[in-house]
Structure formats: structure tokens, C-alpha cells
Amino acid sequence: MSMSDGPKPLHTAKSEQIDEDREAVGTPPGSSSAARRKGKLFGAWSDRWAALPRQKQWLFLIVVVALAYLLPVINPPFISTEPGNDFPLACQLMAIYALVAVGLNIVIGYAGLLDLGYIAFFAVGSYTAAMLTSPDSAFIKIPYLWTIPVAMAVTMFVGVLLGLPTLRLRGDYLAIVTLGFGEIVRILATIIPAMKGQVGFQNVGHPPGVGADGIPIFANSNGTPWYWLTLTILIVILFLVGNLERSRVGRSWIAIREDEDAAETMGVPTFKYKVWAFAMGAGIGGLAGALMGGQVGFVNNQKFDVVTSILFVAAVVLGGAGNKVGAIIGGALVAYIPLRFTAVAEYKFLIFGLALCLIMIYRSHGLLAARQQLLAYGQKAYAAVKKSNDAKNAQPATNLGEELSK
Amino acid sequence: MLPTILLAAPVSNDWITLDFPSLAQNFWSATFDGLTFGSIYALVALGYTLVYGVLNLINFAHSEVFIMGCYGVWFTLSFLGFGPSAPNLDIGQIIVNLLLAFIVAIAASALTAFLLERLAYKPLRKRNAPRLVFLITAIGASFTIQYLIFIWRGPVPEQALTMFKPTPIFDVFGTIIYSDQLIIVCAAVIMMVVTDLFISKSRTGRGIRAVAQDPDTATLMGVNKERIIITTFVIGGILAGAAALFYVMKIPSGVVYNGGFILGIKAFAAAVLGGIGNVRGALLGGLLLGLIGNYGQILLGNSQWTDVVAFMVLVLVLLFRPEGILGTSLGRSKA
Numbered sequence: 001m002s003m004s005d006g007p008k009p010l011h012t013a014k015s016e017q018i019d020e021d022r023e024a025v026g027t028p029p030g031s032s033s034a035a036r037r038k039g040k041l042f043g044a045w046s047d048r049w050a051a052l053p054r055q056k057q058w059l060f061l062i063v064v065v066a067l068a069y070l071l072p073v074i075n076p077p078f079i080s081t082e083p084g085n086d087f088p089l090a091c092q093l094m095a096i097y098a099l100v101a102v103g104l105n106i107v108i109g110y111a112g113l114l115d116l117g118y119i120a121f122f123a124v125g126s127y128t129a130a131m132l133t134s135p136d137s138a139f140i141k142i143p144y145l146w147t148i149p150v151a152m153a154v155t156m157f158v159g160v161l162l163g164l165p166t167l168r169l170r171g172d173y174l175a176i177v178t179l180g181f182g183e184i185v186r187i188l189a190t191i192i193p194a195m196k197g198q199v200g201f202q203n204v205g206h207p208p209g210v211g212a213d214g215i216p217i218f219a220n221s222n223g224t225p226w227y228w229l230t231l232t233i234l235i236v237i238l239f240l241v242g243n244l245e246r247s248r249v250g251r252s253w254i255a256i257r258e259d260e261d262a263a264e265t266m267g268v269p270t271f272k273y274k275v276w277a278f279a280m281g282a283g284i285g286g287l288a289g290a291l292m293g294g295q296v297g298f299v300n301n302q303k304f305d306v307v308t309s310i311l312f313v314a315a316v317v318l319g320g321a322g323n324k325v326g327a328i329i330g331g332a333l334v335a336y337i338p339l340r341f342t343a344v345a346e347y348k349f350l351i352f353g354l355a356l357c358l359i360m361i362y363r364s365h366g367l368l369a370a371r372q373q374l375l376a377y378g379q380k381a382y383a384a385v386k387k388s389n390d391a392k393n394a395q396p397a398t399n400l401g402e403e404l405s406k
Numbered sequence: 407m408l409p410t411i412l413l414a415a416p417v418s419n420d421w422i423t424l425d426f427p428s429l430a431q432n433f434w435s436a437t438f439d440g441l442t443f444g445s446i447y448a449l450v451a452l453g454y455t456l457v458y459g460v461l462n463l464i465n466f467a468h469s470e471v472f473i474m475g476c477y478g479v480w481f482t483l484s485f486l487g488f489g490p491s492a493p494n495l496d497i498g499q500i501i502v503n504l505l506l507a508f509i510v511a512i513a514a515s516a517l518t519a520f521l522l523e524r525l526a527y528k529p530l531r532k533r534n535a536p537r538l539v540f541l542i543t544a545i546g547a548s549f550t551i552q553y554l555i556f557i558w559r560g561p562v563p564e565q566a567l568t569m570f571k572p573t574p575i576f577d578v579f580g581t582i583i584y585s586d587q588l589i590i591v592c593a594a595v596i597m598m599v600v601t602d603l604f605i606s607k608s609r610t611g612r613g614i615r616a617v618a619q620d621p622d623t624a625t626l627m628g629v630n631k632e633r634i635i636i637t638t639f640v641i642g643g644i645l646a647g648a649a650a651l652f653y654v655m656k657i658p659s660g661v662v663y664n665g666g667f668i669l670g671i672k673a674f675a676a677a678v679l680g681g682i683g684n685v686r687g688a689l690l691g692g693l694l695l696g697l698i699g700n701y702g703q704i705l706l707g708n709s710q711w712t713d714v715v716a717f718m719v720l721v722l723v724l725l726f727r728p729e730g731i732l733g734t735s736l737g738r739s740k741a
Binding site for chain 1: 462463464466526529530533535537538539541542543545546547548549550552553554556557664667668671674675678708710711713714717720721722724725728
């Protein structure tokens with residue numbers, strides 16, 4: 001059973017036939033073209049978006065980003081999670097989840113590898129930040145902001161360590177190994193004395209800066225500056241990931257996702273790029289973990305339940321694997337729903353577990369379907385293809401019209 | 407595994423301590439206990455192996471099939487009025503009770519496996535979904551069942567119910583072997599032999615092997631693929647139900663909504679260790695993993711190390727011999 005439905009060239013004269021074949025065979029989540037047919041929900045929007053000139057896209061993006069920055073300050077009614085949960089902190093959590101989803105999206109969405117223990121990388125990041133800043137640990141102390149790159153490096157290293165034995169094999173082994181790893185990290189944190197188990201590390205560091213009233217700007221309960229920091233990092237990561245996605249690396253990932261054997265045959269060093277994807281994803285997970293550790297200010301073994309990993313997977317799948325925007329929205333939603341609707345918070349694992357099954361069975365491309373592979377060729381190619389495709393689609397309709405009028 | 411271990415080399419006493427005297431002292435009791443747990447792993451591992459052989463799918467929800475069996479046992483025991491301390495029953499009553507719990511457990515597990523296949527995997531097969539979709543559905547189904555149980559029974563483990571007090575049977579190398587260990591190992595081995603005979607001799611078993619080898623050709627040769635798949639799931643469920651009974655006998659307090667999770671990973675590690683898709687490999691892998699886990703636990707001094715050791719074994723096997731010890735798949739085993 002192969003992961004894919006054959007190679008996917010740019011749409012040519014045969015594109016309709018290919019589309020039909022694809023419909024018959026089924027496509028991996030996140031794969032591109034059938035999505036357009038199935039993804040009517042947002043399909044029209046994304047087409048209209050692609051048709052806009054570059055300047056207008058930028059303008060629109062700037063407005064969206066500005067609104068995103070202002071979100072905790074405006075604290076809009078209905079959307080707000082108050083009373084019950086502090087809204088700036090909720091925003092921070094949403095941004096963290098969005099960051100996690102963007103990272104995991106590289107692994108699941110681009111490279112098509114199922115990582116079920118993403119929380120482990122998150123945990124490693126958190127612990128790295130905590131052990132290098134908290135007064136409770138025996139290590140050398142460094143300023144908090146320095147722990148962020150250190151945490152990324154450490155988690156990437158762990159990712160490579162875990163990826164090397166498993167990524168040579170079929171994808172399912174990776175799934176179970178990462179699932180196991182997710183739990184093992186928590187157990188290790190519990191049973192190794194130096195990791196302090198449930199006692200954990202207090203007073204994890206935070207970025208410097210003291211407000212006028214003498215309280216640190218990045219206090220644990222002050223969500224807004226943390227949210228701004230996380231959002232800024234998220235935007236930077238988005239740029240980097242976006243560039244990566246359009247580079248040789250990104251194209252290789254997509255080739256691997258679509259058909260690993262074919263990619264290997266075409267000269268893509270699949271193992272190398274799979275390790276890359278896994279390490280990248282792990283690094284971003286560690287980054288998110290370090291941010292979370294700093295904001296909460298306290299790291300112990302209770303926060304890294306492997307079930308949270310499944311929420312992360314749900315975030316990626318919900319938004320449509322292989323789609324950055326989808327991942328952000330998915331991540332934010334997964335964090336937001338339990339905070340906003342506190343009545344269902346208890347059932348969140350059930351809800352998202354069920355959502356995973358239902359989405360996979362009925363709508364395997366997620367809510368926002370990706371058009372990943374065409375992105376790899378650039379937007380212009382996409383527009384050209386779309387135009388020619390539309391023309392072709394229009395053709396039969398007019399023929400039919402003529403026949404009717406006869 | 408954790409890079410911080412590397413950083414903390416000077417203070418290594420804080421990290422890991424190896425307790426060799428304790429291992430030497432408890433070697434034989436660890437061995438017998440390891441074999442007992444190993445046979446439980448092996449029974450669960452068979453479910454993974456069979457489904458993997460036929461569908462090429464890691465059935466993540468198999469751990470929930472197992473835990474449903476545990477709940478089946480628990481409800482039977484609480485219905486029969488057992489309490490935390492073992493009542494004084496004669497051997498006939500014990501056997502009747504065991505059989506009753508056994509039947510309920512395999513019914514619960516087999517039913518869960520059946521429903522799982524029908525509701526989650528069959529729709530995907532109809533659509534010819536790619537493997538990633540199967541895997542995500544499997545993990546989603548696993549969590550759905552787990553949290554349905556959570557909502558139904560809550561987060562606290564069920565009250566521990568004991569069926570009988572393990573009595574010493576005989577001793578080997580100065581270590582007493584208890585009745586429960588003997589029952590579990592014997593029953594598990596018998597079930598495993600029966601499964602092996604069923605797969606290699608019966609008509610349905612031949613069908614299972616045919617589908618494992620090549621589903622399309624098997625269908626062309628007149629094998630009803632759908633029926634074979636559902637049969638495979640049900641067999642896996644029955645074995646998981648049996649494992650559930652033994653598990654509750656051994657760890658009465660283990661009946662909790664997420665109790666199957668780690669056991670599932672260990673059983674999968676056992677299946678990979680023996681060679682996934684290989685029925686005899688599951689037995690071998692299970693017993694070996696039980697032993698390794700138990701030795702590791704005593705050596706490292708905390709019962710939770712068994713899980714870590716099992717995971718390490720999985721990673722090491724994948725690194726050095728991904729096809730497992732016995733290696734052959736279900737489809738290619740002798741006709």
C-alpha cells in the first residue's frame with residue numbers, strides 16, 4: 001500500500017483525467033488538487049485571495065497582523081474568554097498552540113510523517129529553559145532569552161536522535177515511537193531525581209524589563225507582553241517556514257509526502273529530508289515549550305501529558321494538514337474552545353479525538369484545504385494553471401448549452 | 407536520551423543509579439514475574455501483529471480494546487460481589503468465576519474491536535484512504551474510546567477486586583512460584599498455540615494469511631476480504647480480552663480509563679521485537695520484553711523504568727534489526 005496516488009505534475013491537458021483518478025484513489029491529507037473540489041467551504045476565498053494584486057495582499061495582511069497584536073488590548077466581547085479565563089493569557093496560549101501547530105505542520109503536513117509525541121519536544125524545550133534559568137536547578141544560569149535558541153538546539157538534537165533510527169523505516173513506526181517517546185519524557189521527568197518530578201522548577205526566568213510600578217513587564221500573570229513576544233516569534237517563524245516551503249527543501253518534503261518511492265527514484269535524498277523535517281518540527285516545538293515555560297514560570301512533570309500531543313495533531317488536521325494558515329487557525333481554535341466554552345473544557349479530548357476521526361473519514365483535507373504542491377511552483381504558475389483549468393471547465397458547459405439550444 | 411544527561415555527567419548520581427546486588431538477589435523472582443507479564447504483553451501483541459499483517463496498520467485503538475476487556479472483568483467481579491480482599495473459595499468456584507470473567511472480557515473486547523473496525527476503519531477502506539489517514543483515524547479512535555470511558559467512569563482507578571489469593575505451588579531455584587503466575591503463563595501459552603494452529607491450519611487462517619500476503623490476489627481467488635478483516639479484528643479482540651483477565655488478576659488496581667495506553671505501547675514493542683506480522687514472534691517478543699523490563703526495573707530501582715526500558719528496546723530493535731528477531735511476516739510464514 002503506497003502512501004500516495006502517483007506523481008503530481010503541474011496540471012496539463014490531462015489534468016481533468018488526473019483529477020478524476022485522484023478522486024477515485026483518494027489523496028493524503030494536505031495534498032493539493034482534489035482539495036479544491038472538496039474544499040468548497042473556503043475554496044472561493046482562497047481563489048479570490050490569489051487573484052488579488054500583491055500590494056493588496058500585503059495591505060490586508062498588515063491589517064490582520066495589527067488586529068492580531070491588538071487582540072488582547074481590545075478584548076472584544078463575545079470572543080473574550082472572560083470571565084473565567086484571563087483573555088491576554090488565553091491569547092498567549094492560542095499563540096503558543098498556533099506556533100506548535102506551525103511546527104507540527106512541517107512534520108505532518110509537509111513531509112507526511114505522523115508525530116504523535118510532539119509534546120515531548122515541547123517538554124524538552126520547557127525543561128531546557130527551566131533548568132538553565134530556575135534557581136532550583138544545579139546548572140549554570142543564562143539569561144532567559146538565550147535559553148530560547150539553546151532550547152531549539154537541544155530539541156533539534158533530540159529530534160535527530162529519535163528520527164535517525166525510525167525515519168529509515170515506514171512511517172507507522174515513527175508514529176508509535178513518537179507516541180512512546182511522548183510518554184517516556186514525562187516518566188523520565190518523574191523518576192530521575194535531578195528532574196525534580198512533581199516538585200518541578202520554580203521561578204523560571206523571563207525576558208528583562210521592569211515596568212513603572214516595579215513589577216517585571218514579563219510577569220507570569222501578565223499575558224499581553226508574552227502574547228506580543230510569541231506572536232512576533234510566530235510571524236518570524238512563518239516567514240522562515242514559508243521560504244523553506246518554497247525552497248528545494250520544501251519541494252523535497254512535498255515530494256516525499258506525495259510518494260516517497262517516486263521521490264527517492266527521482267533523486268531526492270528522502271531520509272535526509274525526513275530527518276530535516278523532523279528536526280525542524282522538533283526545534284519549533286522546543287521553542288514553543290521554552291516560551292510556555294517562561295510564561296508559566298513553573299515547570300514540572302504534570303504539564304506534559306501525552307494526550308496533549310493529540311490535541312496538537314488535531315490542531316494541524318483540523319486546519320488542513322500542509323496549510324500554514326490552517327495550522328494557525330487550528331492551533332488557536334484548539335486552545336480557544338476549551339477556554340471560551342468552559343462547560344465543554346472537560347470533554348476537550350473526547351471532542352478533538354472524535355473530530356480527528358470524523359475529519360479523516362469525511363473530510364481528510366481539513367477545514368482549510370491546502371494547495372501545497374502548486375505553491376511550490378509559485379503563485380504565478382498557480383494562477384496560470386487555474387486560468388487554463390477554468391477555461392477547460394467552462395468548455396463542456398457551453399457545449400452542453402449549445403446542445404440544449406439545438 | 408535527554409541531552410541534559412550529557413550536561414550533567416559530573417552529578418550522575420542524581421540521575422541514574424544501578425543496583426546490581428538487588429538484581430542478583432531477586433533474579434529468579436524477577437524472571438518468573440517477567441514471564442507472567444511477558445505472556446500478557448504477548449497476548450496483546452498478537453492483536454497488533456494480526457491487524458498489522460492484514461491491513462498494514464498500527465491499530466492504536468487496540469489498547470482500548472484491551473482496557474474494555476479489563477472493564478468487562480471488573481464489572482463481572484463486582485457483580486459477583488468480590489472485594490479488595492480475596493474470599494475463601496474452593497477451587498471449583500474459582501474456576502467458574504474465572505471462566506465467567508473470561509467470557510465477559512473477551513465479549514467486551516471482541517465487541518469493541520468489531521465496532522472499531524466497522525465504524526472507523528471500514529469507511530476509510532471504502533475510500534481507499536492513504537496510510538496517514540488510517541493512522542490519524544486510529545489514534546483519534548483510540549482517544550475517543552479512552553475519553554468515553556473517562557466520562558463514564560471518571561479519572562480514578564476502579565476499586566481493586568481480587569479473585570483469589572495466590573497460593574505457592576512449588577519452588578524453583580529457591581523462588582516460590584505462585585498459582586496466578588502459573589495460570590497466566592500456561593493459559594497464555596495455550597491460547598497462543600491455539601491461535602498459531604488456527605492461523606496455520608484452518609480455512610479462515612489460510613484466508614488471513616492470503617490477505618496478508620496480497621489482498622487483491624486473495625480477493626480474486628475467492629477470499630472474502632472484508633470477512634477476513636473483521637475476523638482478524640475479532641480474534642485480536644478475543645486475545646486482548648484474555649490478556650485483560652490476566653492483567654486484572656495480576657494488577658487489580660490497573661482498571662482505569664487510560665490504563666491500556668502504556669501497555670499498548672509495550673505490547674507493540676513486543677510485536678516489533680519478535681517481528682511484526684509474525685504470530686510466534688509475538689510470543690517470543692512478549693516474553694523477552696517482560697523479562698527485560700523486569701530486570702531493568704529492579705536494576706534501576708523504580709517500577710516506572712519498565713516502560714522506559716521497553717521503549718528503549720523498541721528503538722534499539724528498530725535501529726539494528728527492524729524486521730525483529732523472527733522476522734517473517736504473516737503472509738510469508740509457511741503455508
